[in-house]
């Protein structure tokens with residue numbers, strides 16, 4: 100995987116600041132010009148936990164030469180920081196304060212929180228549970244959405260999460276909703292945990308997936324729903340490489356990009 104850089108927390112919107120004070124017509128003219136020059140394209144991939152979104156999004160971004168934005172990692176990092184600081188997760192105000200004060204940095208596949216590498220810490224079962232809770236706090240979502248939009252400005256991005264095609268980038272050029280049967284998703288998650296030496300009983304993993312789906316789907320803010328104009332992709336009986344090939348073909352067609360050599364040819 101190529102090392103791509105994403106630094107949402109550090110990005111400043113120089114363009115926007117420079118434009119303050121211009122008249123409205125000048126603003127819109129510059130915006131249009133910027134769009135024409137940069138021609139940024141956004142692909143969103145939403146879906147439930149363990150459906151293979153991350154692998155698909157990373158692979159697709161790499162194949163297209165786009166940046167990859169892992170928004171789940173952002174919520175996980177907020178959750179981890181709260182746990183580290185002993186914050187009561189039911190105290191929404193305290194959780195929101197943590198979210199607003201963090202500097203989140205992505206470097207390739209590594210995630211940094213205020214300069215500390217937290218890549219493995221945010222993937223534990225405890226962080227997953229906590230992420231689902233902090234993600235339901237409106238002020239946390241507000242802050243993450245702001246950072247996500249800032250991160251994607253003027254870039255070609257594959258953005259993965261739960262609300263990317265619905266809330267964060269409703270005008271995205273291409274939207275996917277990646278899903279899989281809950282049992283299949285539990286099998287995958289369980290295998291990941293075993294590989295990391297965290298051998299949780301399978302039934303517990305399955306229950307956590309079902310509970311998390313329920314929380315993500317029924318929460319008041321930004322519930323997990325299929326965006327109206329998204330293509331649904333069921334990965335239950337597909338390999339990750341097959342999913343990437345499918346997404347790439349559709350994305351290239353939708354975005355008007357020339358087709359590329361297939362994954363299999365490339366190897």
Ligand code: DC
Nearest residue numbers: 170171172174230231234260261262
């Ligand atoms: O995709 P993931 O498992 O890394 O996401 C972790 C949690 O964050 C999960 O409970 C859903 C939530 N999330 C969200 O609410 N919105 C997003 N855009 C991404 C993740």
